[in-house]
Amino acid sequence: MPANVKYELKLGAATREAFGKTLAALGHENQNIVVGDADLTKSTMTTYFAKEFPERLFECGIAEANMVAIGAGLALAGKVPFVSSFSAFVMTKGFEQLRCLVAYPNVNLKVVGTHSGISIGEDGPSQMSMEDLALACALPNFTVLSPADEVATEWAVRWAAEHVGPVFIRTGRVKVPVIYPAGSKFEIGKAVELVSGTDVTLVATGLVVAEAIRAAEQLEGEGISARVLDIHTIKPIDEEAIGRAAAETGALVVAEEHLVDSGLGVRVAQAAAKTHPAPIEFVGLTDFAESATPDELLDKYGMRAENIAAAARRVLARKK
Amino acid sequence: MQRTQNPSELSSIARQIRRHIVTMITAAKSGHPGGSLSAVELLVTLYWDVLRHDPANPKWPERDRFILSKGHAAPVLYSVMAECGYTPVETLNTLRKLGSIYQGHPDVRFIPALEASTGSLGEGLSLALGMGLAAKLDKSPSRAYVVLGDGEIQEGQIWEAAMFGAFHKVDNVCAIVDYNGIQLDGFVKDILDLSPLAEKWRSFGWHTLEIDGHDIPAIQKAFAEAAATKGKPTCIVAHTVKGKGVSFMENNPKWHGVAPKPEELELALKELA
Numbered sequence: 001m002p003a004n005v006k007y008e009l010k011l012g013a014a015t016r017e018a019f020g021k022t023l024a025a026l027g028h029e030n031q032n033i034v035v036g037d038a039d040l041t042k043s044t045m046t047t048y049f050a051k052e053f054p055e056r057l058f059e060c061g062i063a064e065a066n067m068v069a070i071g072a073g074l075a076l077a078g079k080v081p082f083v084s085s086f087s088a089f090v091m092t093k094g095f096e097q098l099r100c101l102v103a104y105p106n107v108n109l110k111v112v113g114t115h116s117g118i119s120i121g122e123d124g125p126s127q128m129s130m131e132d133l134a135l136a137c138a139l140p141n142f143t144v145l146s147p148a149d150e151v152a153t154e155w156a157v158r159w160a161a162e163h164v165g166p167v168f169i170r171t172g173r174v175k176v177p178v179i180y181p182a183g184s185k186f187e188i189g190k191a192v193e194l195v196s197g198t199d200v201t202l203v204a205t206g207l208v209v210a211e212a213i214r215a216a217e218q219l220e221g222e223g224i225s226a227r228v229l230d231i232h233t234i235k236p237i238d239e240e241a242i243g244r245a246a247a248e249t250g251a252l253v254v255a256e257e258h259l260v261d262s263g264l265g266v267r268v269a270q271a272a273a274k275t276h277p278a279p280i281e282f283v284g285l286t287d288f289a290e291s292a293t294p295d296e297l298l299d300k301y302g303m304r305a306e307n308i309a310a311a312a313r314r315v316l317a318r319k320k
Numbered sequence: 321m322q323r324t325q326n327p328s329e330l331s332s333i334a335r336q337i338r339r340h341i342v343t344m345i346t347a348a349k350s351g352h353p354g355g356s357l358s359a360v361e362l363l364v365t366l367y368w369d370v371l372r373h374d375p376a377n378p379k380w381p382e383r384d385r386f387i388l389s390k391g392h393a394a395p396v397l398y399s400v401m402a403e404c405g406y407t408p409v410e411t412l413n414t415l416r417k418l419g420s421i422y423q424g425h426p427d428v429r430f431i432p433a434l435e436a437s438t439g440s441l442g443e444g445l446s447l448a449l450g451m452g453l454a455a456k457l458d459k460s461p462s463r464a465y466v467v468l469g470d471g472e473i474q475e476g477q478i479w480e481a482a483m484f485g486a487f488h489k490v491d492n493v494c495a496i497v498d499y500n501g502i503q504l505d506g507f508v509k510d511i512l513d514l515s516p517l518a519e520k521w522r523s524f525g526w527h528t529l530e531i532d533g534h535d536i537p538a539i540q541k542a543f544a545e546a547a548a549t550k551g552k553p554t555c556i557v558a559h560t561v562k563g564k565g566v567s568f569m570e571n572n573p574k575w576h577g578v579a580p581k582p583e584e585l586e587l588a589l590k591e592l593a
Contacts, residue, residue: 034457058453066446066480073450073464076436078381079457097477100440101447105428234495298351 007213012226015171015207016114018150020045022157023082027053027124033161034074036060036067036083043173044114068094068111072101080161086120087113087129087170095135102166104134105137110160111136111219115173117120117257118285118301119207121294130285134262136168137235143188144235146264148209150181152232159188170206170234172257174294177210179230189233191241197227200312201245204255205231205264208283209304210253214305219312226312237267241264242276251315252280255308257298260284279318281311321404333403334364334536336567339592340399340412344422347413347592348584351391351424354575356396358500358533358560359467363388364402365539366379366465372456375405378433385435385451389444390498391425391470392577398422399432406433444468445495449485450491452553463492463547474512479524485553486525491552494546495526497581498533500562502573521555533558566591 013021026033027049035057041047050057058074060067064085073082083090090113091098102109116129136144145160145167147153153171160167178192186192194209195202204212209230216226227249230243246252252272254265260320265282272278291295298304324330337360345351348377363386367373370383389396395415402409407421414420421430425439436447448466454540455462485493498515501508508514527549531538539558546554562576563569566588569580580588 034454054458060484061480061487062479063480065477067486069443069446069477069481070450070453070484072436072455073447073452075450076447077451077454077462078386079454096440097443097446098443100437101443105437143354 003257009177009179009210009213011175013150014173014175014280015147015150015153016173018153019112019114020048020319021172022154022185024048024147026158026161027056028294030080032078032080034058034079036071036081036090038062038064038067038085040085044112046084046270050074050219060155063179064093065097067103068097068292070106070108071095080108080110082110082112084112084114086127089133091129091132091135098139103141104136106141106165106302108164108166110167110169112169114171116170117172117206118289118297119257119294120173121297122291124286124291128289130259131262132170133234133258133264135160137267139166142166142235143233144168145232146205146234147204147232148230149176149179151178151182151184152186156187157179163285172207173263177205179187179210179213180234186232189236190232191238192232193227193241194230195226195228197225198249199225200251200316201227201233201249202253202255202308202312203229203242203268204252205234206257208255208257211303211305212308215308215312218305224316227283231264234264234267237270237271239275242268245294246272246278250278252278252320253283253308253311253315254280255283257303258284260286279315281309283307283311321368321377325540330364330368333368334360335362336405337396339589341395342580342588342592343586344395344415346580346582349579350416350459351579352392352577353394353580354502354562354569355390355469355498355500355563356393357566357569358562359393359396359498360424360564361534361536361539361572362467362496362498362558363396367400367404367542369540370543378406379430382462385463386449386462387436387444387448387464387466388426388439389438389466390472390496394426394468397426401433401525407431409513416546424440441444441469441472441489442477445455445478445481448493448495449481449490452490453488460467463494465494465496467496467498470497470499470501470508471511472551473497473514480576482521482524483524485539489551491550494543496556496558499557501559502562502571502576502578506573508545514591518557521557525552526554526555528550528557530557530559533560534564
């Protein structure tokens with residue numbers, strides 16, 4: 001990705017939609033791909049796969065723990081299973097199964113959480129996953145991906161299908177801006193520098209990446225040169241890019257649609273502490289949200305470019 | 321290994337397995353003798369007569385799968401796998417010690433021939449069903465067998481899996497409940513009663529049999545009936561005795577998770593001579 005290109009940020013597909021379409025395409029390419037869903041195929045978008053390969057989609061009903069374990073059994077017998085539900089359900093109700101049946105024996109299961117974060121909107125806090133990255137990162141052997149747009153999601157799903165080992169992919173409900181040109185290639189564990197900059201680095205993941213790009217544009221108008229990093233791979237995290245950003249720009253802002261005390265922020269802080277300590281400000285969630293439209297919630301809970309830019313000004317004030 | 325269908329030969333193998341179990345748990349100074357001893361005839365009949373498996377080729381794709389969902393009964397599985405030739409017999413007494421392949425609960429990282437790592441209760445039935453589905457997709461004759469503890473099936477996931485197995489007609493899966501009636505805190509009927517257990521499985525859509533889980537010909541007949549049953553999975557409710565074969569351990573909750581002392585081992589081995 002060339003640095004300092006101007007981004008149109010035109011609204012594209014939801015990342016769950018990109019997941020569903022990519023999965024259906026993969027179904028043609030790899031006969032071993034099978035899918036488990038827990039009565040949400042129309043929401044997780046595994047419905048695209050179900051329409052083409054009904055015999056390879058296993059409807060588990062509203063029973064996420066069993067779904068994860070059925071997936072583990074399919075994987076142990078040589079299949080490449082993707083199991084999907086809302087992140088809020090698969091990562092919590094399925095967590096023990098993910099821990100003992102998938103992470104511990106290093107089983108080749110792919111878990112796709114949809115409707116992550118508060119941007120699910122009107123359904124409210126019981127359906128909102130604010131801790132899924134923390135849970136996924138707590139599992140040894142798991143690779144944890146959090147794509148920012150439809151292009152990155154297609155790559156993430158295809159990478160997961162090829163990779164032998166457990167993977168968690170975080171996707172969202174709402175349409176998000178397209179950042180990457182179609183067919184862009186990514187490298188696992190390597191952050192993408194979307195905007196180059198020298199004064200401060202905005203580190204973001206998921207739908208907040210587009211907000212970070214907009215924040216960098218706002219800051220540019222104030223004479224502040226902000227670098228933007230898209231962390232599409234939460235685990236393993238790109239310590240090298242974070243350390244370099246901390247060394248070269250001297251200040252970091254981390255922005256995520258996740259609890260700030262357990263998500264990307266703490267992982268970035270750890271990476272910076274290990275490489276090049278620098279002041280960091282954190283933009284994210286601190287409590288359960290509520291029902292409203294996704295846009296209203298992203299405004300109210302501070303997930304916008306304005307919030308990230310404000311955090312950049314705060315961290316610059318702390319920068320020696 | 322020498323396969324056999326002869327009940328008296330299977331019975332003599334079972335006696336040898338019981339000797340291994342009490343000896344290795346005594347050496348480990350911890351472990352679960354009661355629920356290991358109750359499942360001996362079930363596993364011996366499976367491994368020497370029923371399962372299509374090959375210790376020389378453990379990853380043969382069309383093999384039958386066995387999962388010990390009640391992973392704390394690992395000593396019975398280790399003894400059986402060792403006698404079959406998957407793992408060394410001479411190191412069974414390293415059970416639970418640092419560096420041993422015989423971990424406290426079955427662990428595929430240490431014994432790749434195991435079908436699954438187990439230990440957290442309530443999960444093995446789902447694994448077996450996943451394996452059964454994979455075999456169906458592959459048009460493989462492979463069947464999956466899973467031994468469940470009776471206390472274990474208090475876990476909700478078992479009943480999620482039971483619904484799933486019947487609904488999806490996973491008829492290449494056979495679950496066996498080792499119904500020895502005792503769990504850690506006491507008798508199952510006093511902790512959280514399961515009865516009427518066979519009726520529960522039937523109402524969940526499983527072909528259900530009740531047998532004496534120490535009667536080898538009855539076990540053989542039940543597995544044959546399971547294999548012949550099409551359109552639904554089979555559950556064998558095997559009535560067993562916890563601690564079976566060692567008089568002072570039989571039907572005594574104390575022996576769920578306590579190792580014998582050396583003098584108790586001596587008495588046990590006399591009874592198992």
